[in-house]
Amino acid sequence: MSSISSTANFFDRPEKKLLVPPLNFAMVTSGIYRSGHPLPINFPFLEKLRLKTIIYLGEHDLRKVNVEWAARNGIRIFHFQMENCKLPFVENDPEAIAAALQVVVDSRNFPILMHSNKGKHRVGVLVGAMRKLLQKWSLASVFDEYGQFAAGKEDSDIEFIEIFNAELQYDPRYAPTWLR
């Protein structure tokens, strides 16, 4: 380590404040994060990610404080209407998932935070569709990951992931590295 010109100790960084990630936050793959609905307490954490895009899956409008925070930080919001599918008569919407994936296959939108309310079911379906269709994960691995966040598999969701398919167009010049 003689080539090291300067070293620093972590405890020389008193400016570092405690950071609070949103509920069920995780990194999905290069350029993509997932979580539940961000609250103001999570904003300092999210600002460190230098997000360019938020994909929100939900039936209600985003809260005003979130919209204003995104605008201040130059973050573009894509809101795709999607109802909570825990009720047995509500079905996942393949068009919303396909539209969200269309945003995902363009690395110019990176970094992206994709979130629903709890970061469990709806965003789990989106990540599952992405793992299967774009990243070619085996279904067993996709369902494992879904279940890790959903804490109890929702049958209708994993059935949806299994049968989901979409015709997506992408520009190879801007394809994410993990798609090439």
Added chain:
Amino acid sequence: MSSISSTANFFDRPEKKLLVPPLNFAMVTSGIYRSGHPLPINFPFLEKLRLKTIIYLGEHDLRKVNVEWAARNGIRIFHFQMENCKLPFVENDPEAIAAALQVVVDSRNFPILMHSNKGKHRVGVLVGAMRKLLQKWSLASVFDEYGQFAAGKEDSDIEFIEIFNAELQYDPRYAPTWLR
């Protein structure tokens, strides 16, 4: 989208084979992945990550097939001896965790896969120590993430994460972006 010179459809990629990530695989942060012990069925998936380093926390030697695969792919292995702490009389080793973190704070080692056998407890302690000490996550968030993989919190592990501390040296020129 008129500026797009060429587009391609995902179904034009017949060469894409099904990929099987290792047990409990996840992306921790830029440049770092976590998982359970890789098996040969996972090698094609891992090769796509273009790993430079493996950090293995375990009491036994890595299997020969893994060592040979790593050598073929130019992957350097750091093996830190660490026993399984599910037994109440086995304690986590702070020196092993500190040594592993010393590898983590140098981005020249990226991308890194950190794994234990199941990718639950030992690697969960390492990720927890990293979240707390390097990334300044709140303890509540650190424990949430630990529990998501461990499926039932192990008290001794989360106590270890809470009290863990280490003097780490890093070269600012090679610090990971998320440390700056």
